[in-house]
Amino acid sequence: MVEGIGISSENETPPRVSELRRFSRVFLGRGLVVFGMIVILIFLILAIFANQIAPYDPLKRNLDEVLQQPNAKHLLGTDQIGRDTLSRLIHGARISLIVGVMVVTIAGGFGVVLGAISGYFGGVIGAIIMRLMDTLMTIPMMILALAISALLGGGLKNVVIALGVGLIPGYARMMTSQVLVAKETDYVMAGRSMGATNARLLIRHIVPNCFSPILVMVTMMMGTTILAEAGLSFIGIGITPPTPAWGSMVTDGRNFLLSNPMLSIAPGVAIMLLVFSFNMVGDGLRDALDPRLRGII
């Protein structure tokens, strides 16, 4: 975006305002993006205030009210040991979002640093980093996560590691190609000619300029991560029960499909809604931040 400001200030138009305005016009002009933002916000509120919002304790058994169909008391019914499905769903949002944010931040951190180094210095270091990333990328994410979980065991921390490792190459590759372009730009040349150190050029000038693609990727990866975490929990190696996670809720409900299909259906719908929202917001951000589309939309 700094690029854009440079260009427009040459044309003597008020820069920052028009850029921001264009961004918000493109970004918020789409119904699906606004829808996505609202859904994400709702899930965030549910996750943060789960204890206050959930009508029941998600772990509390009630053997008098097992496998109930949706009714006025339990809006989404209850499971085989009488736990309230809606309450478990609300608490599940917490797990999905925590895992999503942690994975995306940690993988993003490692990926951006590795990518920046490989793109900026190139040569042997760059080649080593890129081949390492290629290697990680050949192992399908789900299989990699499975293998890492086999070694480390389940639980929140290990799920974050298992999923995070698989996402590093995506960031690193994106960052490498961004930095390759950025380091040839005039402002980096100018900085170098004024004696700026490599570290300063990278941290102060190049990385901030790659902010938009990083932001887009982070948003997109939130969806991927939430889906993958649900998958791991579904096969029973993600979040350990009885902590309510959406994936394991689908598994639990499988045995009671005929008596109460809502047990499996409801958490799936929640996953879809949240992942869809992150994808839409990501799409919106990509189009709104893409400098090539400036002037077209």
Place this chain on the structure above:
Amino acid sequence: MTTYIIRRLIQSVIVFFLITILVFLVMRLLPGDPIYMIISKAASETATEMQLDKIRHEYGLDRNMAVQYLDWLGGVFRGDFGVSILTNMDVREEIFRRLPRTLHLGILALIFSFFLGIPAGVISAVRRGTWIDTIVTSLANIGITIPVFWLAVVLMYAFALKLHWLPVFGYTSPFTDFWENTRQIIMPVFCLAVTTIAGVARQARSSMLEVMSQDYVRTAWSKGLSERRVIFKHGLKNGLIPIMVFLGLGLSVIVGGSVLIETVFAIPGMGMLAVTAMGNSDYPVIQGVVLVFAIMVLMTNLLVDLSYGWLDPRVQYR
């Protein structure tokens, strides 16, 4: 072209060795002891230190790491993946018995992805902004969002448990009973393919949109060629190239999906093997599965890149 091929081959060989080193190291860095590669954790707790040392010595675990790696790698090249701790079966045999089932479903899913995804994407690009485009784009957005394991459970509920149109789960060899096999794999193949159909359609749409705005397409229009000729001869031919990259990615997604889908539909393939092995800390099996899948993806990516370089000569100069 030759330099490009050679460079890609060398890169792939390097990546292959890195995969083996990674797999080897990770398994040796087991929390605890690499002896778990040979005996189960429970058995190691009851054995005396002397017995453990004897096993370590027998299997060479007391030797230098590099020697152990080379020894292990030699085994891998001979197809020796070790023995399953759980079943005592040869890991290679186990993998070769199960791989065809996973490949059967996976390849069908890949074929569907391309045969449904490409036309859908192309139509929505050519008819941009019409109701067809809206439908395809919405379906594709849902397709990349839907949790496949959940879709599998829902389909199973609807078509097997409620309507009784299809069997609930299981896998019969197509050579034993082709009709039964077809009925059994309809839902699993569909679930495996959903994400990639949507992915291919999205990719096809965006790459067609880009191609259709190129100068040579405008030239084709202004020459007065028919719409069909412009789309098929000039647009599609070039628009399809970027979609090929999806082959490697799609394989990766489908292999990952097989872990979930085979679990739901009780299909005794590689995915189920991986899940069972993981649940029992059966490290030699996990190691074998990771290696086989990684090498499959590596080979596919290499083939895609080579044909990519052949179809689009500009790539070689990158």
